[in-house]
Amino acid sequence: MMMPPPVAHQLDELSREVALVCDASGTITWADLRAENVLAAQRGQKLRALAAQGTEEKVDRLLLQARDEKVVGWELILCRDGQKPTTFAFSAQPRDGHLVLVGSLVPEDYGAALAQVSSTLSELSALHRETERQQRELHRRAEELQRVNRDLEESNRGVRSLHAALDEKAESLQRAAEVKSRVVANVSHEFRTPLHSILGLSKVLLNPLNGPLSAEQEKQVQFIRTSAEALYELVNDLLDLSKAEAGKAVLRPSRFATDEFMRGLRGMMRPLVPLESSVELFCPEPPAGLELETDEAKLSQVLRNLVSNAVKFTERGNITVTLTQGPRDTVSFAVKDTGIGIPPEYHERIFEEFVQVDTPIHKKVKGTGLGLPLARRLTEMLGGSLTVQSAPGQGATFTVTIPRVHPEVKEMTGLTERAEKLDPAKAPVLVLEDDRQTLFLYEKYLERSGFQVLPVRSVEEARRTVQRVRPAAMVLDVMLEGETSWNFLAEMKTKEETRDIPILVVTITDREQKARALGADEFWLKPVEATQLLRKLGELAHRGPVERILIIDDDEVHRYLLKQLLKDTPYMLMEATSGKEGIRLAREKAPHLIFLDFLLPEMTAFDVLDELKADPRTRDIPVILQTAHELKEDERSRLARETAAILAKHTLSREVAIARIRDALSKAGLGSRVEEREVRRG
Known part of the structure; x- marks a missing residue:
């Protein structure tokens, strides 16, 4: 049956195939109508001429392979007049020296999908390569981490061994320090007894009333006394330093005025300067009205040591002790001399025990080597610092800077x-x-x-x-x-x-x-x-919660008096000026005890007690009744049954109030009842 022309035309449009016949050289010898319409293919035209630019070799390979065998699904991109490339999947088969080619049109979205798939595969391949590279890097780093862990473990073992050795050394040093402190203290005390005897006997010998001495004998006894005094000073400094190092020196702060302190210090320090000396001692008046709160004795000892040290190394000139106020509520005492000075390399070493400046001039003056270390230790105990400024031939200035109020005093005050x-x-x-x-x-x-x-x-x-x-x-x-x-x-x-x-x-x-x-x-x-x-x-100990006491009283004066009686007690007080307000607070705050006035403006104590007893939240709260009213026998009997105590306002005292509170709380079983009420409130 023949199809009508319109239907045949529609089938041609819907068809997705083209048919071509080529000779062995690739020349088109026949093309169907769709090939002519879609590709403008003509007899005598080379199939290669229809290929998209850059794909000609793919056409040649198809023709070459199709001569020997059947080819299926060979993709070619062909163009019409070099425009609008179209993708076909060609199947080819040799026949009588010619090649019969049938191409199926590949939709554009399919081509795009293929391109997308190709792109995705390329990305996956690249991602796979990157993953492999990262895995190799992670493996390398894991090996490196294992090596570092082994090194750290070895170092850790070494550190633990070092800590054990340090702990052992610290214990050994601590024991040695304790032994040294005990030895120093014991030896120092043992030295003092014979030294007292030597000093006392030498003083007796030098007293003309006890018989004359020859000039030579007097000189010898004076040498003995001078040596004994030097040794006694050494023992005292050594003992004081030992106490300061061991932390056994007791701090005794007090408040004192600086003008009185400086006057007393001036009187103590003047004997340190020999009468025959050409050195003058100056102590200018301090700022008026300035007070210190620190250990006066230790501060005085520090300044005496500094002045004594200045006297030893000052042959002529003056020694000046000044007091100035510093920043952040500090004060500074400066002891300045015109002596031989101290080389810069010794500015810190002089504060070490038994260290003396190694110069010919300094060797002329003998000292214990403990005065400055002790002064620094005592200054540190006062919360301050001791520094020096000096140069050879230009004298020295020792500055003691301390807080005006010792830190411990501030802490104790707080x-x-x-x-x-x-x-x-x-x-x-x-x-x-x-x-x-x-x-x-x-x-x-x-x-x-x-x-x-x-x-x-x-x-x-x-x-x-x-x-x-x-x-x-x-x-x-x-x-x-x-x-x-x-x-x-x-x-x-x-x-x-x-x-x-x-x-x-x-x-x-x-x-x-x-x-x-x-x-x-x-x-x-x-x-x-x-x-x-x-x-x-x-x-x-009983840690709480702290007992809460509710005062229900319309009399402001009596509420104030009761609060004064219970002032500084561990009770927390609440107030209500009426019975209704008191009942509300009792329900909301759950006090541990209530002070209740007998007469209130709008209700009596009986009304309040009835309300409290009717509510499970307030039923067990003990009540102490206060009254200035003469109770009848039946009233007193009933109140005695429903309250913990009845107190007369005019006889109430602190002792009575506290005693009744303790009794009431004890009878109420505070330890367990408080917890129960807290649970109910929660």
Whole structure:
């Protein structure tokens, strides 16, 4: 059946194939209609001429291969008049010396997809090569890391060995230092006794009242006395230096005016300058009204040493001691002389023990070699520094710069001020200790552990503090400066109102048996570790929460008086001016105890008590009733059943209030009830 022409035309348009016949040389001998329409292929035209530029060789290879065998799916890019390249997948087969070629049109999107696939494959290949390269690099680095780890492990073993050796050396040096300190102290004390005898006897011999001496004998005895004085000075300096090095020198700060200090210093230093000397000593007046708060004795000792040193190396001229104010609340004492001076290379060495300047002029003057090291040590104890400026032949200026107020004094003042303001969230711990540094240490131990340090440095101060505040625990050093606290320990454990306060004795002398016999709950030798102290306080002391007390009273004056009576106690006070407000606060704040006035403007104590007892949140809160009203017998009976105590306002005192509070809290079982109420509130 013949198709109508329009249908045949549509089939031609929809067809995606072209057919060509070529001879052996590649010349087109026949082309179908679609080949003529799509490619403009004509008889006699070379198939090579239809190839896109650059793909001619691919056409030649197709023709060559198709002569011998059938070819399927050979892609060629052919063009019509050099324009609009089209991709075909050709199949070719030899027939009677000619080649029959049928090409299937490849869609443009397929070609683009093939190009994309080709590009993606190229990228994957490059990525694969890069991955392999990175793997090789990682492998190399892993090997390098293993080598470094082996080196570090070897170094670590070496460092551990070195640390062990250093620890052993440090222990050895510490033992040697302790032995040296004990030997120096013992020897120094042993030297003092015979030296006192020598000095005393030489003074007796030189006294004309005890019989005349010949001129030669007097000269010899004077030599003996001079040598004994030099040796005595050496022993004193050696002992003081040993104490300073061992940290055993006690700091005794006090407040004093500089004008009085300089006048006293002038009087002490004038005898250091011989009468026959041509050296004058000047001490200009210091700034008026200036006060220092530091160790006056140690500061005086430093300046005496510096003046004594200046006298030795100044043959003529003057020695001037001046005082000036410096920056950041410091003061500077300068001891300036017109002596022989000190070479620059010795400016630091002179502060080393037993070191003296090695010049002919300095060798003429004998010294102990301990005065300047001791002066620097004492200056450092005062929180300052000692420096020197000098040059040969131009004299020397030694400058002592110290804080106007010693750092420990500032710390102690801050510690005392912090203790005066009780933190209701912390339990107070009274610490009786005369060493300021130990007090600071205890504060650091306890500041983040629910305790507040109440520092005291004497037994009398401890007694005053206990009258003001009931501590949750006490830490006592029984060996104080100038007294012991044994009697205070016995007193605290004997009195009914303080016997239940846990007391920990921490001291330097092993008297555990005595401490336990007097009632101490724990005994330790110094030093005590932070974890050790906190663990024991946690076991023995009640840390809170601090008792909250609600005062319900419309009388502002009486509320003020009650607050004054409970001032400086570890209780946190809240106020309500009416019964309704008090009930609301009791429900919201869950106080541990309530002070309730009998007569309120809009309701009586019975009404408030009924409201409190009806609410599970407030039912167990103990109530202390206060009244200035004469109660009837039935009223008193009922109130006695529903309250912890009934107090008359006109007889209320601090002692009575605190005692009733303790009784009420104790009967209420504070330790467990507080926790229950806190849980209910949460």
